[in-house]
Amino acid sequence: MSEVATRSLSFEVKDITLRFGGVVSLRDVSLEMRRGEILAVIGPNGAGKTSLFNSLTGVYQPQEGTITFWPSEGASISVIGKKAHRIARAGVSRTFQASRLFSALTVFENVKIGAEDHNGLGLVGSLVKGPRTRHAEKVSDEVVVDLLEFVGLSNEANLVASQLSYGGRRRLEIARALATKPEVILLDEPAAGTNPSEKLELTSLIRRVRDERHVGVLLIEHDMKLVMSLAERLYVLNFGSVIAEGSPEEIRANQSVIDAYLGSSHEDASN
């Protein structure tokens, strides 16, 4: 814990408020994420977890507050007001609650779309297959092969994405997100709908993402066992506000967290 605390920040969220018409989805939410940590956001259904993710990735634009992202030490960018694809390129990658793969493409192509540099080669580059294009193709192919091996999908590379098992799809989504060479990866309920053995695999995969790829992980998850075993720190959201923050032990003992789970939405407590 203390070791993590001394690291520099990679995300700083300050007092963001996100409204949809009269409905307040996030109210004065503040959050700090340090470089290379595994941070989890938990909370009952409808607490605003996915809204927070969408705000961090530029899909939603909070009306108030600031979000700062440090792609590397020193250089910072302001997230609010930027388009989602710019933030993705700056080094924030994500997966989705209901997996959103390109289901008609193969496993290989799914990751390749992430690995390709969508800035450098233009229309002409893709028509005239010169040395530069061929080199770029080779580089992105290597990235894909490496990542498929990392998530354990090498043998499924030529399958169509929709043919994968649920757990396989979640791993593919992580591979696709890693293909953009992110600094931080945001995982929205990566274990939702997976069976116990797939859950174990995912837990170790997420840990390896941080340990071997040195990518910070921000996690939303309902499975408390998974969250408590992975996360170094947690934030607890309820009704769009942060109600607690701390280590897994601290959160487990926190009375307002227990109230939020047992009081408002007790079906989550069984997780």
Place this chain on the structure above:
Amino acid sequence: MSLISPANLRRLFWIWVILAIVAVMTGTSGNNSTPPTTGVHGSFMERVSFFGLFATWRWLLFVALGVIIWLISSAYRPRARQIHHGVDAFMALPRRLTAKRSTRLILMALALILALVVPKFIHESFWMYLIVEQIGVWVLLALGLNVVVGFAGLLDLGFAAFYAIGAYVTAWFTGALPMPALFHHPIPTLWVIPLGIVAAMIFGVVLGTPTLRLRGDYLAIVTLGFALIIDDFVETQSGVTGGGLGTSPVPHPVLNLGFFHFRWGLSPTPYYYLCLVFIIIFLAIFTSLEHSHVGRAWVAIREDEVAAESVGINPLKYKVMAFAVGAASGGFGGVLTGGLVGIINPGLFTYQVSVNVLVLVIFGGMGSIWGVALGTIVIQTVTSYLDNYQPWGYQINDLYMYIGALLIVMMIFRPAGLLPSRRRAREFAAAEGGEEIHTDEVLTGEQP
């Protein structure tokens, strides 16, 4: 299985229903001076002679025909499963044939040879003219729209606008518009090709940049509006475009390389080859794009725009690119029409043209370059034949009724088109059956 089972009698009923439709389709037509039901009445009550042996009402003929078809099909009923398998295997044939690269190359070579020798077999210049104007130009249009609709998944209801821009830019630079040409010396038609293509692409970018932020239905409406504006503009601005009467004749193209001099004239055959060369160029460009990072980005946007953005793809950039690339081939279609038809008038670029091109793309198979090319050739050949021979009581006005019926049947039995693109077929399969593997894949045992 008994012949008189309820299920079997129901089949007889449906056979009669289909034949009743066929009877009306092939029967007499009504006209403005008689009640609209005259055609239907005549289709059933007309007396027809049966090989001179006896005369009867048409309806009796179709009822009898229905019974015969019913009896034959009942005899084959026990083997329905086999027949189904046969049909499935037949449907999967194009994909099985094109699975190997070598057979693909052989098929392409055969298609090229066939295309090269076609003029040797068509002796009437009327038909040659139709082949260029009704098939060649439309293949170009359909290939262009396929990039927009098939690859990038953007519904464009106004593709004729790019066609019109290509044609009117040709007229402008060759001095055929009332509006003075841009340069003092009008440019020969052939050298207008790059200008027409670039102009259409620029319009694609200009139209696309503000509108492609819209999604789905909204985009379709905007493109429709754009086409209507262009259509209206060329119709009413007689001082600029010549209005409804059209332009002055656009001169035939001339190729002058110093040592080699060729002049396109009234004969359509040289236009045929010019068109063929450009179809091959566009086929090559679009195939290459489909398998490049641009093509993959298009698929990503088409399937899930939010997910595409999450991996750093700028959707707007790639959508505008699709618009511009598609417009290029539409624009060239316009340039070619300019030289071929001579006098360009607004009737060539109506809303109906946009819809027709869309139908060709859907029929051939959205996103499938070869499917769209083949589908266009099939539909345009059949409609040209029907329009000019008018067999079986066919009338030109009936065309869209048949095209509409064809589309409905296609959507039920082969929604991904004549030669489906692999990716699109998978999308349709996923949309219909959730997670199941596409049957074609199982049949061919192919690992995509």
